[in-house]
Amino acid sequence: MTALAARVGTHQARRRRWVPQLTGWGFVLPATLVIVGLSLFPAVWALLLSLRDGDLLTGGEYVGLQNYRDMLGDAALAAAAGHTLVYTVLFVPGSVVLGLALALALNLKIRLIGFYRTCFFVPYVVSAAATGILANFVFDPDSGIVNAGLKALGLPPMAFLQDPGQAMLTLVVISLWGGVGMPAVVYLAALQDIPRELIEAARVDGGSGRHVLHHVVLPQLRPATVFLVIWQTITALQLFDLVYTTTKGQPLDSTTTIVFYLYRQAFQLFHSGYGTAIAYVLFLVTLAVSGAVLWRSAR
Amino acid sequence: MKRRSLAHLFLMPLALLFVAPLVWMVLTAFMPDADINTYPPKLWPEHFTLTGFERILTDDEYPLWLANTVVVAGSAVLGHVVLCSLAGYGFARIEFRGRGLAFAAVMATIMVPAQVLMIPTFLLFKNMELIDTLGAAIVPWLASAFGVFLMRQFFLSLPKELEEAAVIDGCSRLGVFFRVVLPLARPALATLVVFTLLGAWNDLIWPLIAISSESRYTLQLGLATFAGARHTEWSALMAGNVVAVLPLVAAFVLAQRHFVATMSFSGLKG
Numbered sequence: 001m002t003a004l005a006a007r008v009g010t011h012q013a014r015r016r017r018w019v020p021q022l023t024g025w026g027f028v029l030p031a032t033l034v035i036v037g038l039s040l041f042p043a044v045w046a047l048l049l050s051l052r053d054g055d056l057l058t059g060g061e062y063v064g065l066q067n068y069r070d071m072l073g074d075a076a077l078a079a080a081a082g083h084t085l086v087y088t089v090l091f092v093p094g095s096v097v098l099g100l101a102l103a104l105a106l107n108l109k110i111r112l113i114g115f116y117r118t119c120f121f122v123p124y125v126v127s128a129a130a131t132g133i134l135a136n137f138v139f140d141p142d143s144g145i146v147n148a149g150l151k152a153l154g155l156p157p158m159a160f161l162q163d164p165g166q167a168m169l170t171l172v173v174i175s176l177w178g179g180v181g182m183p184a185v186v187y188l189a190a191l192q193d194i195p196r197e198l199i200e201a202a203r204v205d206g207g208s209g210r211h212v213l214h215h216v217v218l219p220q221l222r223p224a225t226v227f228l229v230i231w232q233t234i235t236a237l238q239l240f241d242l243v244y245t246t247t248k249g250q251p252l253d254s255t256t257t258i259v260f261y262l263y264r265q266a267f268q269l270f271h272s273g274y275g276t277a278i279a280y281v282l283f284l285v286t287l288a289v290s291g292a293v294l295w296r297s298a299r
Numbered sequence: 300m301k302r303r304s305l306a307h308l309f310l311m312p313l314a315l316l317f318v319a320p321l322v323w324m325v326l327t328a329f330m331p332d333a334d335i336n337t338y339p340p341k342l343w344p345e346h347f348t349l350t351g352f353e354r355i356l357t358d359d360e361y362p363l364w365l366a367n368t369v370v371v372a373g374s375a376v377l378g379h380v381v382l383c384s385l386a387g388y389g390f391a392r393i394e395f396r397g398r399g400l401a402f403a404a405v406m407a408t409i410m411v412p413a414q415v416l417m418i419p420t421f422l423l424f425k426n427m428e429l430i431d432t433l434g435a436a437i438v439p440w441l442a443s444a445f446g447v448f449l450m451r452q453f454f455l456s457l458p459k460e461l462e463e464a465a466v467i468d469g470c471s472r473l474g475v476f477f478r479v480v481l482p483l484a485r486p487a488l489a490t491l492v493v494f495t496l497l498g499a500w501n502d503l504i505w506p507l508i509a510i511s512s513e514s515r516y517t518l519q520l521g522l523a524t525f526a527g528a529r530h531t532e533w534s535a536l537m538a539g540n541v542v543a544v545l546p547l548v549a550a551f552v553l554a555q556r557h558f559v560a561t562m563s564f565s566g567l568k569g
Contacts, residue, residue: 023472024395031386031442032401038439039408042419049419105306119314125547127501129519130540134324148339238412241503245523259414267508272418279414286412
């Protein structure tokens with residue numbers, strides 16, 4: 001009798017031990033399999049691919065670090081890196097500063113706030129394909145509205161996306177149009193989190209608007225700024241969609257970015273080994289930049 | 300008072316500049332091509348017409364692309380809502396061996412950029428004979444680390460007592476999840492749905508790589524490919540753009556009051 005009770009007891013204890021384990025894994029396993037299976041496993045595979053001269057059809061020969069060495073002498077890649085750098089240097093501070101200015105204005109208790117917020121955020125949900133078509137239409141040198149406007153103001157027309165000297169700048173303007181909603185919303189959320197007492201105390205102490213902004217508001221927004229700088233840098237370094245739907249890297253390769261170059265190497269010229277090597281270096285650069293921003297902000 | 304009028308002075312022209320291209324896109328969709336191709340271009344449709352919309356609706360491929368996109372984005376949203384909320388709940392509330400390791404593995408994937416994964420994922424799907432099927436476009440969108448993180452953060456912020464009461468009443472874990480927890484997660488789910496919809500609906504580079512048959516194109520891929528080819532049919536292109544943009548604008552407007560709230564509990568704003 002007691003033996004049976006004991007056996008039932010251990011059975012129940014075992015059940016009690018196993019049930020939460022299985023329930024837990026039952027809840028998390030499907031998502032974990034999809035995410036880890038389509039991320040960590042291919043990431044390791046990509047590292048192995050980058051050591052071969054594969055061509056998407058065959059694995060190719062093991063070539064060690066040859067793909068990485070080839071990158072050093074690749075002038076077209078260096079040019080693409082330069083274009084990406086110019087874009088990043090203009091887009092990241094531009095979008096963060098404009099986003100902050102918008103958020104500061106939107107944080108005042110003014111009328112039409114919902115209208116404004118929607119105006120600045122809606123371009124963010126418009127896809128790069130739709131934005132690209134719209135941009136080609138608006139910035140068309142011959143029939144576009146922007147040149148019609150310049151003409152009405154008595155200014156000379158410009159070639160925009162068709163001028164190697166202007167194309168990248170035009171892409172920055174289009175990206176700011178589409179991309180400033182994100183920092184504005186993040187800053188707005190952060191502003192609404194600053195305790196009112198903090199600002200009121202600074203005011204009572206006789207601080208001017210600018211003083212309060214510099215010594216109270218901006219320091220409080222620091223975590224948001226760090227997040228946004230990293231986020232927008234990653235976005236900028238990965239620029240592809242807008243290039244694909246507007247210039248396809250032209251004119252004269254002036255808008256060929258790193259990811260566009262990578263896409264062409266891997267999926268048009270079938271240099272998959274070289275493509276993964278470029279992707280890995282881009283990954284390391286992104287990590288380094290994010291790390292540097294975090295390290296600077298921690299000091 | 301002065302600050303407020305200054306804010307309007309700054310915001311009003313900028314806001315108009317931001318919506319003007321979109322308003323013009325919608326207006327152009329209702330203009331006949333003859334009016335669009337004049338210079339300087341007309342801003343207002345004098346001859347209101349639906350030919351642009353008729354043109355895309357009777358097109359051989361455009362309705363197919365729209366249907367493909369609805370299937371891809373719909374599967375992405377469904378996958379995210381089910382898989383990410385289950386996993387988020389499991390990681391937030393159930394203690395099991397390996398939980399820390401599994402969660403760390405999921406979070407580690409956030410750092411790996413899509414570009415690194417593109418080529419091996421293409422090869423993997425090619426071996427599975429998934430390339431050039433809608434499945435190839437769908438599978439990578441079924442769950443994401445961001446979704447799991449978002450839902451976990453939300454479930455951590457819920458008071459445990461709600462669930463404990465249901466457990467005492469004899470409810471199973473799954474019952475608690477579906478009857479008590481998930482209905483409370485509506486604001487977080489709204490954010491998850493909008494972000495997933497935004498990503499899956501607008502994705503261009505992955506369908507570009509994974510799909511080659513025109514009948515299996517997504518809307519974005521079709522738009523990007525044929526923008527050049529149909530350059531003179533601006534009204535049809537703009538009508539296509541309007542259809543491609545409208546569902547997301549609607550989703551955003553419906554869900555926007557949840558955004559700021561979700562950003563604060565997820566710790567996204569630091």
